[in-house]
Amino acid sequence: xxxxxxxxIKKIKELNLxxxxxxxxxxxxxxIFFDSFFKDKINTFEPIPIGFGEYSDDVKLLAEMLNILDPxxxxxxxxxxxxxxxxxxxxxxxxxxxxxxxxxxxLAVDAKKRLINNGYFNIKFLAGDCSxxxxxxxxxxxxxxxxxxxxxxYSVLNLLKPEGLAVFPMGPVTMQQIxxxxxxxxxAISPFERYKFYGTCIVPFIKGKYGPSNPGIDIIIEKE
Numbered sequence: 001x002x003x004x005x006x007x008x009i010k011k012i013k014e015l016n017l018x019x020x021x022x023x024x025x026x027x028x029x030x031x032i033f034f035d036s037f038f039k040d041k042i043n044t045f046e047p048i049p050i051g052f053g054e055y056s057d058d059v060k061l062l063a064e065m066l067n068i069l070d071p072x073x074x075x076x077x078x079x080x081x082x083x084x085x086x087x088x089x090x091x092x093x094x095x096x097x098x099x100x101x102x103x104x105x106x107l108a109v110d111a112k113k114r115l116i117n118n119g120y121f122n123i124k125f126l127a128g129d130c131s132x133x134x135x136x137x138x139x140x141x142x143x144x145x146x147x148x149x150x151x152x153x154y155s156v157l158n159l160l161k162p163e164g165l166a167v168f169p170m171g172p173v174t175m176q177q178i179x180x181x182x183x184x185x186x187x188a189i190s191p192f193e194r195y196k197f198y199g200t201c202i203v204p205f206i207k208g209k210y211g212p213s214n215p216g217i218d219i220i221i222e223k224e
Contacts, residue, residue: 002043004042004043005030005043007043008030008043008044009025009026011045012025012026012059012063015060015063015064015067017063017066017067018067018070020094021063021066021067021094023093024066024090024091024093024094025063025090027093028086028089028090028093029118030042030043030086032089032114032118033056033084033085033086033089033111033114034048034050034056034084034086045058045059045060048084050083050084050107051104051106051107051110052104052106052107054083054104054107055204056083056084056086057081057083057086057087057146058201058203061146061169061178061201061203062087062090062146064178064198064199065144065146065167065168065178066090066091066094066144068167068178068180068198069142069144069165069167069180071091071094071095071142072094072095072141073094073095073096074095074096074141075095075096075097075140075141075142076095076096076097076098076099076138076140076141077091077095077097077098077099077140077141077142077143077144078098078099078100078101078133078137078140078142078143078144078156078159079091079098079099079100079101079143079144079146080100080101080130080143080144080145080146080147080153080156080168081101081102081103081145081146081147082100082101082102082107082108082111082125083102083107083111083146084107084110084111084114085110085111085112085114085115085120087144087146088100088111088115088120088123089115089118089120091144092115092120092122092123095122095141095142096122097122097123097124098122098123098124099123099124099126099137099138099140100123100124100125100126101126101127101128101130101133102125102126102127103127103128103129103130104127105127105128107127108125108126108127109127111125112125124137130145130153130155130156131153131155132155133155133156133159134155135158135159137159138159139159139160139161139164140159140160140161140164141160141161141164141165142160142164142165142166142167143156143157143159143160143164143165143166143167143168144166144167144168145166145167145168145169146168146169146203147169147203147204147205148168148169148170148171148173148176148201148203148204148205149168149169149170149205150170150171150172150205151170152170152181153166153168156168157181157183160181160183161183162183162184162185163182163183163184164182164183165180165181165182165183166180166181166183167179167180167181168181169201169203173202173205174202175200176200176201176202176203177197177198177199177200177201178197178198178199178200178201179195179196179197179198180195180196180197180198181194181195182194182195182196
């Protein structure tokens with residue numbers, strides 16, 4: 001492992017994450033997921049361009065959300081925002097099965113190639129607007145959304161199993177908070193029992209219905 005990689009893992013360990021989360025970060029080679037042109041940024045917490053005006057996930061935020069979610073080995077999980085595939089690879093080491101959705105089809109195709117070529121096989125890839133999802137893709141133990149939502153992303157929350165969890169940034173750009181939702185069955189349940197709020201963050205808004213505008217992109221299922 002290079003000195004830069006060691007420095008990156010040292011920073012991850014300083015976040016005092018759950019042991020399994022830290023181990024997942026240690027097991028994934030970031031160099032796979034980003035263009036070598038950005039080699040000076042790959043093992044830092046800095047954002048890295050990945051195409052289509054998009055950037056890599058905020059590493060600290062990714063780590064914090066995973067730590068809050070605490071994924072379990074037997075889980076199936078819905079991921080919104082495949083991006084480069086780096087976060088997907090982290091999840092792949094933590095859970096049994098992932099369905100990952102990326103708004104930009106070409107990013108989804110590129111991430112799929114990277115992940116499969118490097119031995120990450122427990123993943124199904126979709127491209128499109130997550131607001132178009134329905135139960136044809138199944139129900140999940142958990143969901144994670146990496147970009148900000150202006151309001152609750154019900155098309156994702158509705159795909160949670162009973163007691164399932166979802167973590168996502170929510171709120172206006174100046175007041176986003178990491179939000180943990182628990183799918184507690186029952187009409188009499190208070191919203192305060194279903195939602196918990198953690199630290200503040202600033203991330204780009206999600207594309208489509210749960211962001212500031214909805215361009216109405218259709219869902220495209222990527223063939224196996």
